[in-house]
Amino acid sequence: xxxxxxxxxxxxxxxxxxxxxxxxxYEIAIPLSTFEKLPQIGDEATLLIYTHxxxxxxxxxxxASIEEKNLFKQLLNVSGIGGKLAxxxxxxxxVANFCGAVQSSDVKSLSRxxxxxxxxxxxxxxxxxxxxTSTGAASVFASVGEQASSTAIGDAALxxxxxxxxxxxxxxxxxxxxSELPQSEQNSENLLRQAIIRLKG
Numbered sequence: 001x002x003x004x005x006x007x008x009x010x011x012x013x014x015x016x017x018x019x020x021x022x023x024x025x026y027e028i029a030i031p032l033s034t035f036e037k038l039p040q041i042g043d044e045a046t047l048l049i050y051t052h053x054x055x056x057x058x059x060x061x062x063x064a065s066i067e068e069k070n071l072f073k074q075l076l077n078v079s080g081i082g083g084k085l086a087x088x089x090x091x092x093x094x095v096a097n098f099c100g101a102v103q104s105s106d107v108k109s110l111s112r113x114x115x116x117x118x119x120x121x122x123x124x125x126x127x128x129x130x131x132x133t134s135t136g137a138a139s140v141f142a143s144v145g146e147q148a149s150s151t152a153i154g155d156a157a158l159x160x161x162x163x164x165x166x167x168x169x170x171x172x173x174x175x176x177x178x179s180e181l182p183q184s185e186q187n188s189e190n191l192l193r194q195a196i197i198r199l200k201g
Contacts, residue, residue: 002026002060003158006046012038015087017062019045028062029083031072031090037064048158052083059083066154067095071132078127085115099132153178156191165199173198 005028007021016029017038028047030038039045047062048069061083063069068090075086089098092113101109102125110121153174160170173195178186181194 001051001162002049003051003162004046005049005060005062006044009038009041009043009045012041014091017045019047019062026060028060029087030062031068031087032092033068033090033094034062034064061087063090065095066158071095071098074128074131075124078124080120080123088115089113102128102132105129152186152188152191155188156195159188159192160195160199163196169199170195 005019005021005026007019007026009017010020010025011018012035014032014035016027017035019026019028028049030047034047047064048066050061050063050069050072052059052061061072063072072086072090075081075089076083081089093101093109098110100106105125107118107121107125110116110124111118113121116124157167157170157174160174161167174191177191177194177198181190
């Protein structure tokens with residue numbers, strides 16, 4: 001599964017882009033919030049990737065931040081929400097605003113999102129209220145939310161998730177390791193190696 005891509009932006013639009021990675025062009029669906037953070041065509045960009053495998057296609061969804069990707073994954077777990085509608089949510093509201101609306105049961109604001117009616121808004125609130133925080137991050141990442149800004153911790157977390165470890169366990173272990181290691185030793189390789197040892201132990 002592709003979890004991250006770094007390449008040259010060769011095409012860019014409100015709903016998608018193409019990254020040239022060593023001569024291979026990857027077509028990636030993105031929300032408006034990610035489009036706004038993309039560099040100019042010809043410059044290099046890094047996107048966090050969610051790989052969605054369907055019977056008829058493999059679709060790549062790209063995100064500029066871990067919060068966007070995590071919220072996208074949470075949205076896919078809501079009945080009736082697919083990739084296209086999840087992108088619509090991210091395009092309409094910043095992560096923090098969406099999470100705040102869910103926490104405050106703001107059906108009106110959620111209903112303004114294209115493709116989200118009153119019933120779907122109510123379903124989002126019911127299914128996500130205990131999984132998001134009003135500060136804007138999905139609760140599965142809240143335990144290391146402040147540290148997630150660290151590239152090393154974020155990279156290690158993504159790698160561990162791809163290896164099949166559960167997110168709750170990953171967050172707990174990385175939080176512990178990062179509190180024990182001096183800042184100079186907190187690179188993704190060290191974090192990943194020590195986390196694997198503890199998670200398998």
